[in-house]
Amino acid sequence: MSDSLERLYLAVIAAKDLDPATSRTAKLFQRGPSKMAKKLAEEAIEVVIDAVNGDGEAVVRESADLLYNLTVLWAAAGVRPEDVWREMERREDLLGIAEKLPKSSMKLPKAAATPSRRRIVALEGRAYRKRH
Numbered sequence: 001m002s003d004s005l006e007r008l009y010l011a012v013i014a015a016k017d018l019d020p021a022t023s024r025t026a027k028l029f030q031r032g033p034s035k036m037a038k039k040l041a042e043e044a045i046e047v048v049i050d051a052v053n054g055d056g057e058a059v060v061r062e063s064a065d066l067l068y069n070l071t072v073l074w075a076a077a078g079v080r081p082e083d084v085w086r087e088m089e090r091r092e093d094l095l096g097i098a099e100k101l102p103k104s105s106m107k108l109p110k111a112a113a114t115p116s117r118r119r120i121v122a123l124e125g126r127a128y129r130k131r132h
Helices: 002-015 024-031 033-052 056-077 081-095
Strands: 118-123 126-131
Touching: 002 024, 002 056, 002 081, 024 033, 024 056, 033 056, 056 081
Parallel strands: none
Antiparallel strands: 118 126
16 A cells, blocks of 8 residues: 555656646646645545445545545655554554544654564454564
8 A cells, every 4th residue: 555655646746846737746736735735635525424334435545635635745754654663653653554643742752773683563463474
């Protein structure tokens, strides 16, 4: 999946300076971060509505739109996909892949990068060991 998002990110970067009359991406860049954020929020709401309604096919379609708009916002903010992957790996090292960092002001230590150590990946209530 990360390869697909990397390709999408590169395509977004390549399209940002195209003619806004013919490129949706260029049009979003022309309109700025607030319009990009609004489009991202709209897509997120559509995913939620479709999920609540039990429409899996629509969730898939809207999720693709959500990822596109997220990638556009990343590019505008100077965030690269590898920055996000690095943060996800840091969180996995601290809490496991299926957990989210707490919102409290508590500072968690930075995890040491040890690519050869074993990690526990929580998946549907069971733990699987994965080698990296």
